[in-house]
Amino acid sequence: MLRGRLAPLATPAAIAAAALALCGLVGLAAGHPAWPVATAAFLVGVGLAVARWRRAAWEIPVHVIALALLALTAALAGPAGWWAGLVAAATGAGTVWAALRRHGARLAWTESQREEVATQLDRRISELFSLQELSYVLSESIQIDRIVEQVVRYAARFLQASGALVVLREGEGDVLRVVGAEGSLAALLDQTTELGADALVTHAIERDRIEVAQGVAVPSVELLGGLVVRSAAVAPLRAHGVTMGALAVVDRREGPFTTEDLWLLSTVATQASVVLANGRLFEMVRRSKEEWETAFNALAEGVVVVGPTGAISRANVALARLVEAEGEEALIGCDLGEVLFGDPEPVHEHIASARRGERPAPLLLRIEESRRTLRLTAAPIAEPDAEASVVLLVEDVTEQRAMEAQLIQNEKMAAIGQLVSGVAHELNNPLTSIAGLTELLLERGPMAEAPREHLRVIHDQAERAGRIVRNLLVFARKGAPEKEPVDLNEVVARTSLLFVYELKLRGIELETRTSREPVHVFGDRYELQQVLLNLVTNAAQAVSELPGDRPRAITVETDRQGDQALLTVRDTGSGVPATLVPYLFTPFFTTKGPGHGTGLGLSLSYGIVDAHGGRLSYAQAPGGGAEFTITLPVIEHEAPLEPAAAESAAAAAALEAAPRGRRILVVDDDPAVHRVVSALFTPDGHSVEVMRNGRNALGLLEDAPYDLVVADAAAAAGDELFVTTFLARHPEWRDRLVVATHGRGAGALDPFPGESLHRLAKPFNLRELRGLAAEIFGRLAA
DSSP states (O other): HHHHHHGGGGGGHHHHHHHHHHHHHHHHHHHTTHHHHHHHOOOOOOOOHHHHHHOGGGGGHEEEEEEHHHHHHHHGGGGHEEEHHHHHHHHHHHHHHHHHHHHHHHHHHHHHHHHEEEEEEEEHHHHHHHHHHHHHHHHHHOOOHHHHHHHHHHHHHTEEEEEEEEEOOOOOEEEEEEEEEEETTTGGGTTTTTTSSSSSHHHHHHTTTEEEEEEOOSSSSETTTEEESSEEEEEEEEETEEEEEEEEEEEEETSSHHHHHHHHHHHHHHHHHHHHHHHHHHHHHHHHHHHHHHHHHSSSSEEEEEESSEEEEEEEEEHHHHHOOOOOGGTTTTTHHHHTTTTTHHHHHHHHHHHOOOOOOEEEEEETTTEEEEEEEOOOOOSSOOOOOEEEEEEEEEHHHHHHHHHHHHHHHHHHHHHHHHHHHHHHHHHHHHHHHHHHHSSSSOOHHHHHHHHHHHHHHHHHHHHHHHHHHHHHHHHHOOOEEEHHHHHHHHHHHHHHHHHHHHOOOOOOOEEEOOOOOOOOOHHHHHHHHHHHHHHHHHHHHHOTTSOOEEEEEEEEETTTTEEEEOSSSSSOOTTTTTTTTTTTOOSSSSTSSSHHHHHHHHHHHHTTTEEEEEEEEETTEEEEEEEEBBBOOOOOOOOOOOHHHHHHHHHSSOOSEEEEEEEOOOOOHHHHHHHHGGGGGGGGESOOHHHHHHHHHHOOOSSSSEEETTTTTTTTTTHHHHHOOOOOGGEEEEEEEESSHHHHHHHHOOOOEEEEEESSSHHHHHHHHHHHHHHHOO
16 A cells, blocks of 8 residues: 555656655755745655646646746845756656656546546447337237237347247146247247257246357357357246246357346346236236137126126127027127016026025026027125125026926826736737637527617717727837838728827817728838827817817818828818918927927928928918828738638637537636637637646646647746746747737737737637637648
């Protein structure tokens, strides 16, 4: 420190000042006549030394004052002090010249320092303005592409670099993608690389610090993806504690990167990081919003948000479509209850329950105008609060409710089918007795005409009851359709038996006009019977609503026109409005009130007719009612003839000609059946034994063979059916077995489908039973 303080004393001016002070001190000590001059010289020397040592800025003023003081002293001292004054003046002039030169050098150094400071200040101001400009540019957009484009452009310009780029991580993985490139690095745009690659960019990201490589004459710095540059500076882009990528500049034109350059690069990277992070967050929010709105409007169910006042604050497209509004915006501010049902009270109570934090059961309400049923489910968006908004799911459950009703109806029909099966079994046995015994009585000797007529009526009514039971079994049967030649006249006759009584009770007249010739089509008689039943049921409901003064009539006709068969159902009702005709065969469409139809009858009928290669059409009847016509392709088919009286007599003759004394076993739990079979075969000399239990019947068969076994299909023998056990034990007697089933064809209650067996439907037709017996006895005799 002392050495530094003494350094200013080594200058020529300081030495001259010291010499003056020394001369003045010697002159004073010797008592020289010019002692005043010596004293002044001493003071001047000391002053100059102090000025130089303590304050350089005082040096020239002190020199001027010292020279003036020496000149005054020399003039006052007279001739004796002139020589001393001349010496002092010469010395002072020299020091003044040296001080002036030193002052000029100091002024030049100060000017250079000022210019350098001004340059640095201008650069800092320019950088600040550039950063401010970049901030404005980045604030104009939050799109990632726009942000990185501006960042690389300004970074290259700020740092006088030949190129700049921005790389970002893709998602949460280790893949880096160049999203922005400028200048010499523009070719790298959209290129990708792995984060662990040996490159300056990946090092900066992994180490989370600025990486610099500069000052090489030959490019040898690997920047990214095999690209080599002479120098580069890379700053990581980090925001919210996450490093998302890096900003790199390469090959500065004005030389190596300085500390100020790195500071500027860090500042740009920091600012870009914040903006990119915000842009990413905004993009996530925007994409999430778009996805939410897309899902919100893509829902088939209506979704609505109801505010504290009960008004709609948000609704989706499905709700607007449901209430037939022009758009979801048209629903904003409307009352939900008013919009849906015209009555806000039920909906308000449902919403209030949700606001209280309860879990109200879904609310089911019906829109009378459109005949649709809606289900509302409400839940509060936030914590339960009397002022909280509530979100409601509005579902159109019309079809669902109709399907549920149809399923219930199907279950009922299945139960009815099971009931019909049991009832048919119980009815067929007494009907067998009635029909069989009356037929036997009619075949016996002569009797009065009145009793014979009564027996004929009893027999005909028993046969009619048997046909009704068989039709019920057919209608309730399950299984795949079995197509065969079908006479539409027979379909009409069989179906009419099912509803003619009900129509009479309702005061409806049924008229059937069948073709004189058979009208054969290829199809399933039971499905066609179902279609006819549906059409007649609809017609009956239509005419039932007519006032009492109008005729209530239904007409069913069959006809043949060329190669087409026609089945027409016509009523005298009000018909179908022209606006509703296009929707007649649409599933779940119905004009009936709640509880009076599901809207499936016509659509199912249309499908059945279409599956038969035909067409079901509607037209207005001449009298103003409805007319449905089934059109099907005609087939040429000769129906098998019913057994004639001659054939019946031939069968009886064959039975009488057969050897007498045949053994017949009847396995049935109904004594009336035993009586009929015994009455049929005993007069011809045959032995008829009856057994109500299948197990006991098997025991009888083990003791001695029987020539004919007539067994009920439902007769049991322990855990299995009698017929099954009989065929297993005595397969050689298969041709001797006659199985009594309940019903005919595919609708019969036959537990042995596909078995080649003799079958006879209950109630028995004695001609058929006689014919089977004659055939079996004839084979035994041969």
